[in-house]
Amino acid sequence: MFVRTVSLWRKNIYRHWQLYCIVALPVLFLITFNYVPMFGIQIAFKEFNPIQGIWHSPWVGGKQFEMFFDSPYFWPIIQNTLLLSVYALCIGTPAAILLALALNEVKNQRFKKIVQMFTYAPYFISTVVLVGMINIILSPTTGLYGQLSHLFGVDNVYDILGESKAFSSLYVWSGVWQETGYGAVIYLAALANVNPELYEASKIDGASRIQKIIHIDLPAIRPTIIVLLILAVGGLMSVGFEKVFLLQNMLNLSTSEVISTYVYKIGLVNTNYSFAVAVGLFNSVVGFILIFTTNVLARKYSHSSLF
Amino acid sequence: MEKAIHIREPWSDRVSIVLIYIFLSIILLCVAYPLIYIVSSSFSSSAAVTSGRVWLFPVEPTWYGYQAVFQYPQIWTGYLNSIIYTVLGSIISVALTIMMAYPLSRKTFMSRKVLMWALLFAMLFSGGLIPYYLVIKSLHLLDTRWAMILPGALNIFSIIVAKTFFQSSIPNDLYEAAQLDGCNDTKFLTRIVLPLSKPVIAVLLLWAAVSNWNSYFNALIFLNSEHLYPLQLVLREILVMNNVSTNSITLSPEQLKQFEDMKTLLKYSVIVIASIPVLILYPFIQKYFVKGVMVGSIKE
Numbered sequence: 001m002f003v004r005t006v007s008l009w010r011k012n013i014y015r016h017w018q019l020y021c022i023v024a025l026p027v028l029f030l031i032t033f034n035y036v037p038m039f040g041i042q043i044a045f046k047e048f049n050p051i052q053g054i055w056h057s058p059w060v061g062g063k064q065f066e067m068f069f070d071s072p073y074f075w076p077i078i079q080n081t082l083l084l085s086v087y088a089l090c091i092g093t094p095a096a097i098l099l100a101l102a103l104n105e106v107k108n109q110r111f112k113k114i115v116q117m118f119t120y121a122p123y124f125i126s127t128v129v130l131v132g133m134i135n136i137i138l139s140p141t142t143g144l145y146g147q148l149s150h151l152f153g154v155d156n157v158y159d160i161l162g163e164s165k166a167f168s169s170l171y172v173w174s175g176v177w178q179e180t181g182y183g184a185v186i187y188l189a190a191l192a193n194v195n196p197e198l199y200e201a202s203k204i205d206g207a208s209r210i211q212k213i214i215h216i217d218l219p220a221i222r223p224t225i226i227v228l229l230i231l232a233v234g235g236l237m238s239v240g241f242e243k244v245f246l247l248q249n250m251l252n253l254s255t256s257e258v259i260s261t262y263v264y265k266i267g268l269v270n271t272n273y274s275f276a277v278a279v280g281l282f283n284s285v286v287g288f289i290l291i292f293t294t295n296v297l298a299r300k301y302s303h304s305s306l307f
Numbered sequence: 308m309e310k311a312i313h314i315r316e317p318w319s320d321r322v323s324i325v326l327i328y329i330f331l332s333i334i335l336l337c338v339a340y341p342l343i344y345i346v347s348s349s350f351s352s353s354a355a356v357t358s359g360r361v362w363l364f365p366v367e368p369t370w371y372g373y374q375a376v377f378q379y380p381q382i383w384t385g386y387l388n389s390i391i392y393t394v395l396g397s398i399i400s401v402a403l404t405i406m407m408a409y410p411l412s413r414k415t416f417m418s419r420k421v422l423m424w425a426l427l428f429a430m431l432f433s434g435g436l437i438p439y440y441l442v443i444k445s446l447h448l449l450d451t452r453w454a455m456i457l458p459g460a461l462n463i464f465s466i467i468v469a470k471t472f473f474q475s476s477i478p479n480d481l482y483e484a485a486q487l488d489g490c491n492d493t494k495f496l497t498r499i500v501l502p503l504s505k506p507v508i509a510v511l512l513l514w515a516a517v518s519n520w521n522s523y524f525n526a527l528i529f530l531n532s533e534h535l536y537p538l539q540l541v542l543r544e545i546l547v548m549n550n551v552s553t554n555s556i557t558l559s560p561e562q563l564k565q566f567e568d569m570k571t572l573l574k575y576s577v578i579v580i581a582s583i584p585v586l587i588l589y590p591f592i593q594k595y596f597v598k599g600v601m602v603g604s605i606k607e
Contacts, residue, residue: 012417018492019410026407029461034429040438126521132546147359267437280435
């Protein structure tokens with residue numbers, strides 16, 4: 001059996017040697033930048049010191065993990081991370097679905113195009129520019145927000161940017177502003193594939209617009225929603241670094257420190273490699289378990305899954 | 308003969324469509340207003356901006372904001388660096404994507420299952436930030452231009468999109484026919500697959516270009532020298548850390564007095580300048596991204 005497989009393989013390489021040559025370079029990239037770093041995970045179980053390197057630093061077992069679980073930062077960081085991602089998911093997904101359903105009802109093509117053009121555009125603004133815009137517009141002294149507050153006679157303007165309680169809302173709603181139009185595109189594509197006969201039949205049966213949306217449109221985009229939800233749940237523990245890091249300041253750190261920014265500071269700023277790798281590994285493993293479980297559940301209960 | 312079914316809409320449906328139009332108009336306003344406000348402010352005088360007299364259209368129109376941007380050398384070095392990283396990075400990334408996706412799409416390529424699992428696993432699990440950083444460091448890529456181009460070049464999601472496209476739009480019969488005519492695997496790629504895949508290649512290029520232009524994370528962790536900084540990192544200094552260097556702008560005494568106001572105006576202008584390349588590509592992005600999203604949503 002084994003010998004047969006080997007000879008089959010050899011024949012395949014002989015027949016398609018050009019394909020193997022073509023694939024060699026990207027495979028080299030995959031190994032170098034995705035798989036070689038995985039060997040570095042062992043640092044989490046060692047006391048890394050740069051002179052001895054990754055392989056020769058002494059083993060310390062689960063010490064780094066114990067330190068992380070006992071540290072006063074552990075719960076706040078997990079809480080902040082989960083709060084941001086759950087909040088973003090609960091607002092962001094319905095917003096995109098709502099926009100897609102509404103756009104799908106519009107018969108005036110010009111109006112539809114204009115709305116799509118503008119709502120789609122912010123997705124392509126870079127994170128740095130987005131946060132720059134937030135800083136400019138929400139500045140309590142010179143910004144649009146400050147000016148408006150003064151106009152309405154508010155003297156003590158509430159500083160959204162420096163208030164730790166406002167951070168999660170600032171993060172989520174700026175995300176809604178930036179990503180809803182892009183998110184809606186996927187649902188619109190699914191809605192475009194609905195069989196028009198279904199609409200005609202529902203019309204004859206006297207269904208109202210709302211009934212039509214609930215009984216035809218929503219079921220049509222259900223598989224898309226589920227696949228995107230699986231992905232989102234898998235990513236619950238990995239709130240993106242880029243935006244959070246830029247929105248952080250000394251005043252809101254108590255609610256804005258998430259796992260990815262913490263790993264960056266511990267690892268690259270304070271160069272405490274072993275501890276940072278342990279935190280990162282904890283994060284990767286939980287994320288991996290989350291995405292697998294949701295995928296299994298989704299396959300079992302709804303017959304749509306990611307893999 | 309087919310005849311359109313015509314049923315008079317009930318009043319509740321007419322009310323609901325009016326509500327939908329109102330809802331969409333409010334959304335349009337909320338999304339568009341900040342964009343218009345930034346552009347209008349960038350063309351206004353600094354006094355009008357800081358005293359809050361700009362609401363919709365530019366007030367006391369000037370080019371001062373843009374002049375300040377032009378006199379700021381870091382912005383131009385950053386711009387040039389970003390162009391280099393974006394052009395080289397996107398081309399290399401798309402080349403790697405095709406080189407991986409094409410063999411994966413061929414049914415007779417025996418290693419495709421193993422490779423596909425290796426890709427999926429790498430997409431779901433990673434070594435994390437520090438091991439990644441240490442690999443780049445041991446390859447001596449830190450603080451070089453290559454650190455901005457090579458580490459992020461292999462995009463697994465793009466590979467899956469391209470592979471799905473090749474599989475669904477290039478029939479197996481075509482390969483068998485080409486083989487009978489003496490066409491080998493490489494020729495099949497360059498003469499048949501690539502010309503047939505222009506739309507998907509356009510999508511992948513745009514994808515890579517936009518994400519290269521907009522990202523700052525790799526630059527933040529891999530670069531130290533300021534002359535290598537991409538635009539986004541320079542923008543971070545100006546917009547987020549509020550570091551506008553005085554020595555680079557030549558100021559007369561009365562200008563110095565207005566420096567604080569000028570600093571505010573500069574931020575508006577630099578946002579517009581930084582977004583121009585993406586703005587130019589936007590019509591293509593709108594045309595091709597939607598297609599890309601749809602190809603990506605097809606499952607094997």
